Amino acid sequence: MVEDILGNVTVITLPLQDDGTVIVKQSDLAKILPTIDTSTGDWLIGGTDSGVKAQAPSVTVDSITGHLxxxxxxxxxxVVGPQGIQGVQGDSAVTIKVGSVTTGDSPTVTNSGTATDLTLDFVLPKSVNGKDGATPTFSIGTVTTGSTAAVQDQVSGTTHTLNFTLPKQDMSAYTNTADLTKLLAGKLDKSGLTAYYTAAQLDTKLSAKADLAMVANIADKDTVNTLSQKLSKLSDQVNMQDQTISALNDKVNALLAKSTKPLSS
Incomplete structure (x- = not known):
């Protein structure tokens, strides 16, 4: 069928290599390998419908009609024939159970029951003592730093030497000595803090002291000086008024004295 479709047409040309082999590319195979037409289900060879079905038909039997x-x-x-003649009744079902399990020189299985009720007795071979194993020893070899963590096991007989490679720690978040010296310049050493009062000591010392709100109501020095000057001026004015009142009293007394003398005839 392939020859009928392709005829004598040259589909691909494969060059012969120096070593006598031929190289076939996937693109070359695609030119001659058949494909399936999804609509008809036929083989397509070189793009031409061969008329040959690519898949066998689905064959089933209708359970009601017996038709194919x-x-x-x-x-x-x-395709379903008539009911046949009933056959001879078969033997009854066989039961199987495990009997004894012992050890011996070679493995065996025997039936100590009947043909339909089996009891299987097992003989298992005796175990053979194995050789004593050697206990391995482990030791740490080299510990170096690298980009990734790794463990290498050097084995010599039963001796294992483990060489570790640990990743380098990122120290970028830490401060060098010079920077720490600058940052701590002028700071108080911990031992110097012993000269300060504790919170309990401060509470005791401040227990009889005025509250800050009360202190805020006390006049400052400038205000006191201004009030003092005003008081001095008021005192002077009072003294002056007192002198004026005293002079007025003298004049009133003089007038009263004149008013009490008898009139002359």
Missing amino acids: MINGEDSGVN
């Missing part, structure tokens, strides 16, 4: 169904269609052919 091809790709879901009733063929009309009855």
Whole structure:
């Protein structure tokens, strides 16, 4: 069929290599390998429909009619024959159970029951003592730093030497000595803090002291000086008024004295 479709047409040309081999590319194979037409289900060879189905038809038997169904269609052919003659009754079911399990020189299985009720007795071979194993020893070899963590096991007989490679720690978040010296310049050493009062000591010393709100109501020095000057001026004015009142009293007394003398005839 392939020859009928392709005829004598040259599909691909494969060059012969120096070593006598031929190199076939996947693209070359695609030119001659058949494909399946999804609509018809036929083989396509070189893009031409061969008329040959690529898949065998689906064959089933209808359980009701007994007809052969091809790709879901009733063929009309009855493939189910008539009921046959009943056969001879078979033997009863066989039961199997495990009997004894012992050890011996070679493995065996024997039936100590009947043909239909089996009791299987097992003889298992005796175990053979194995050789004593050697206890391995482990020791740490080299410990170096690298980009990734790794462990190498050097084995010599039963001796294992483990060489570790640890990743380098990122120290970028730490401060060098010079920077720490600058940052701590002028700071008080911990031992110097012993000269300060504790919170309890401060509470005791401040227990009889005025509250800050009360201190805020006390006049400052400038205010006191201003009030003192005003008081001095008021005192001077009072003294002056007192002198004026005293002079007025003298004049009133003089007038009263004159008013009490008898009139002359």
